Amino acid sequence: MFNPSRTQVRQFFMACWAKRHSPKSMTPLEKMGFAAVLWHPEYHAILADSDQLGQDYADGEYHTNPFLHLSMHLAVSEQLSIDQPPGIVPIYQGLTRKFDSEHQAAHAVMDCLAEIVWQAQQQGQMPDSQAYLQRLQQQL
Template sequence: MFNPSRDQVRQFFFDVWAKYRAGQPLAGAEQPALDAVLAHPEYHALLDQPDRYKVRDYLPESGETNPFLHLSMHLAISEQLSVDQPPGIRERYQQLLKRCGNEMDAQHDLMDCLAEMIWQVQRNRTAFDSAAYLRCLDQKLGAA
């Protein structure tokens, strides 16, 4: 399994943005990464300044959202949807998309559940619980 370091993830997004700005072709995961970046214009200035933001810490206790984590979660969601893993994620996403009316809002709803599951894995030192992830999404869909 690919397990990039924090610096590698950040450099990946800086590189994707730089390639896009230079009109260079993108390959592989770069296109879905760019899609996430373009949907978040609030991160564009940050991505224009890699020397300033490459090592910056984003502390949740300070109310900060880590833009690299956020973009990475969009990329993870893109991958999950492309292979329907866990099975049923694509169907639930389509339901969220109908309810929300746009891809970003639907992905952010999905991201809430993904973030909760990642937090549970880290907190409890357990494997990712796909069934709990899908139940979380079902609860979001039932709350509509």
């Protein structure tokens, strides 16, 4: 299982942003990451600043850890690309219609994903895909 370090995750998104002028050089995964970056112009300066590699976002100075947020977008994009868990794509499409925004739909999915992952961590178990889909259905 792929388990990148904090620095590797940050380097990945910084590389996605650095390659913005040459998108043909991006891997398919970088293209997914770049799409998330484009939705968040408030992070562009952070992604261009190598000093951010060591920034501790848990200290309360920042409202959101931009790298965690972008990672959640990437997780959702990957789930949608393979319809995993099965049924997430039509739910996402329904959320996109509901919010009239793919970005807002992605945020709704991210909120459910974060909740399910947190619950699994608290219970010391794997995330429950059926509970995740049920939670997503409630957002429609």
